[in-house]
Amino acid sequence: MKKWIVVMMIAFFILTTEGCDDWKVSSSLDGDDLGQAGHPARIVVSSNPKELGYQVVVVGAEPEGIAAAVSAARNGLKTVLVDPRDRVGGLYTVGWLNTLDMNYRSKKTREVVNKGIFSEFQRRLGGDVAFNIPTAQRAFEDMLKEAGVKVLLEASDLKPIMEGNNVRGIAFKRKGRAYRALGQVVIDSTQDADIAAMCGAPYKFGREDLGFPGEIGATTLVFSVKNVNWRRVVSYLQSDKNPYSGATDRSAWGYEVMFKAPTKDPHIQIRGLNAGRQKDGTVVINALQIFHLNPLDKEEKREAVERAKAELPGIIEFMRKNAPGFENVELAGVAPELYVRESRHIEGEYTLTAEDVFENRNQGMAVAFGSYPIDLQAREKGQTGSALNGTNPYGIPLGVMVPKKVDGLLVASRSASYDTVAHGSARTVPVGMALGQAAGVAAKLAIEKNVSFRKMAHSYEMIQEIRAILTKQGVDLTPIKVENPEIKSWAYPYIQRLRDKAMLSKEYDNDYRLNEAATTKTFRRMFILINYNSPLKINMHALDGFDLNQPIAGRDYIQILNRILGSDYGDYKELLEEKIIDETTYRQVRKRLEFLTNAEAYALVDGLVRYMEKGKG
Structure with a gap:
């Protein structure tokens, strides 16, 4: 009887305190009740939204969002990261892209232009270009935990909280309860700039500025195979006399013969293989392309995955017969999510253009650097991609993350303000992580100085202050001289x-x-x-x-x-x-x-x- 009374008293205490002190920012928000990275959350069922107070709310646990959240937290800001998935890492851990698109200072050196949080992440992976996907997830989880970022996964119905043109936070549902995460700054690191779009930020879609409204570059379903003779793969690709082929102990690129693999679907093809070896012996392959897909339509994406999966048996059979090292290969699995390269291009206070990239501009005002070759993916079956240059360093101003018509918001993702040609280089994850780190620093200054990102983007003095802080934090923004x-x-x-x-x-x-x-x-x-x-x-x-x-x-x-x-x-x-x-x-x-x-x-x-x-x- 006494035990029953004790239980009832505890239940009464929980019910009477729920919706009272918990509505405020208190120590209870720092415990496991909201789910730290890697920890289960307590399920609370309530019709009333629970308000959470933070300084920075980051939406999207993509690598870019993780960099933004870690940066903000390391700069002393109380930060929460919200994502609908069940794990952090986005494109790397759910889309299975397991090769880093490295941005080097020049074609003669392996020194990266994305020092700082990205370089730290790469070191945690072991310093290679290809990586083990579970290792990447652990690295992201550790970085978030060490920085003290609150991580709320499996969130649904995410919507911005607006006050006029100002973003004040994010509303969402999670495990049976409604939440309102309020913050002084919101950083949108969703792949498609979903939050910015919901806020009314203007944008272009896909290849619109090249004359193809509604069209995007190829989307990829990454898949994995087993029983690969990796030693034979390396031997073949290092001796096939193709300057665009090659292989290391962890990654391989080549097998242009795969372009000839027959596919029945009129909007699906496979190209030359980009392959990365995993610790369990499987090999992850980035090559299966899907065309004429609207990445903003969930049902269309689901159907595209099924259509692509239906092509894999024939592709595997062709691979066995035509790709040395893959003679005994079997399908091991497909990525939980599609690798979408392109969708929205937010219109920002500054738009990075093709000429910015080709002429190596903005280096004195850059908050991040890029240098990856401009790589425009094919638009339709039968096409190859378009490589428009080689390694080519350029600066990226803060204004690409500041959407027009919306305040209190930064867009740190591949959907930042780039024209289509510039996007072919700047969309790469190392660049996005560098922008994420800059976003965290910009958030710190915006809060401390009570200044808008719009004003900050046009202030030489504030940009230099951001650059100085980033430099102290290990980022190298030294201008790189290039001959043109x-x-x-x-x-x-x-x-x-x-x-x-x-x-x-x-x-x-x-x-x-x-x-x-x-x-x-x-x-x-x-x-x-x-x-x-x-x-x-x-x-x-x-x-x-x-x-x-x-x-x-x-x-x-x-x-x-x-x-x-x-x-x-x-x-x-x-x-x-x-x-x-x-x-x-x-x-x-x-x-x-x-x-x-x-x-x-x-x-x-x-x-x-x-x-x-x-x-x-």
Whole structure:
């Protein structure tokens, strides 16, 4: 009887105190009742929302969000990280991307530009480029716990709490209870900038600025296989004479033969393999591409996963027959989530552009650096990706994280304010983690100085203060000098216009080879990029009869152009009169009876593109 009375008294105490002191920020919020990383949460059922008081609320346990939360907490701010999944790590632990897209200072060095929290994370993984997925999850959990970040997983119905245009926190449900996490700063690190969009922040979607509204680059279903002969994989890829193949003890890239693997679905293909070996002997493969998918539609994503899984038996069979080292391979599993590279592009106080990347701009005002090659994934089946440059360091200003029309919010994710071409480099996780670290520092200053992020983004003094704090915390923001000899060329304006639209590549060695003879290959590469990355269509048969490495003379180009336009122009004077070329180009090529240079080829194709864009081609 006494035991029953004691139980009743405890129950009465819980019921009477629930909704009283717990509505305030108190020591009870620091215990296990809300679920520290790795600890189960106490389930409380109540119709009244429980208010939680924090200084920084981070939404999205992606690597970028983890970096933001750790940074904010290390800077002395009471921080909570909220995510709907059952684990932290996002793309790395749920999407199974297990290879780091490293951003180096130059193609000659392995020194990264993303020092700080990202480098710390990589060290915890063992310092390699490929990593073991469970190791990554433990590393993230440890970093969050050590920093004192409150982690609330399995949250649902996340919505921003707004006061006018100001974000005041996040409302959500978790384990049978409604919560309101109030904060002075909210950081949106969801993959798709979901919170920013719900707040009314303007954005573009996918390849909209390249003329493809509603379309995005390839989405990938990562899968794993077992029974791989890794020694044979390394031996084959290190000796296949393909400069784009290679392998180490942990990772491998190559097997372009996989492009030929048949798939029945009209919107699914497999490309060359990017593979990473796990500690349990399985190999994780990033290669199975899905096209024409809306990543904001949950049901569409679910259906896409099932369609992709249906293709895997045939792909595995093809792999056994055509990929040395995979002769006995079997499917081991598929990632719980799709690897989505692109969706929203938030419109921020600053938009990182293609020219910012190509010209290595913003280094003196950067709060983060990037340098990954611009890698535009294919848009549809049958296409390969578009690599527009090689390693190329550039700075990223704070303004890319500050959405227009919304205050109190930073967007630290791949959906920050980048144009499509710049996004091809800046979307990589190491860059996002660097931005996350900067977001934590910016939050500290915004709270201490009672200043908006919008004002901060346009203040030279405050940006320098952020940079100074980041430097003290191990981030290297020293400007990196880069030589861009093409800037001095007469053809530079044409180069800029083409590459800004993803129609010209300087290849991985960052050399336009301006003074070398233009060959059929020069034009073929540009024509493919135009067809891939713009609504314009150039008939590739225009190059029929020309050997791939054949230098192209001035009269040859007129023949090629006539095939494209269905015209009958006889000389460059006529092209000038029809405004297919301009006066500067005409002066360069009018006497060119011998081979064109690459510089002249770029100017000629730029003129053709502009002519076709006017609807005259």
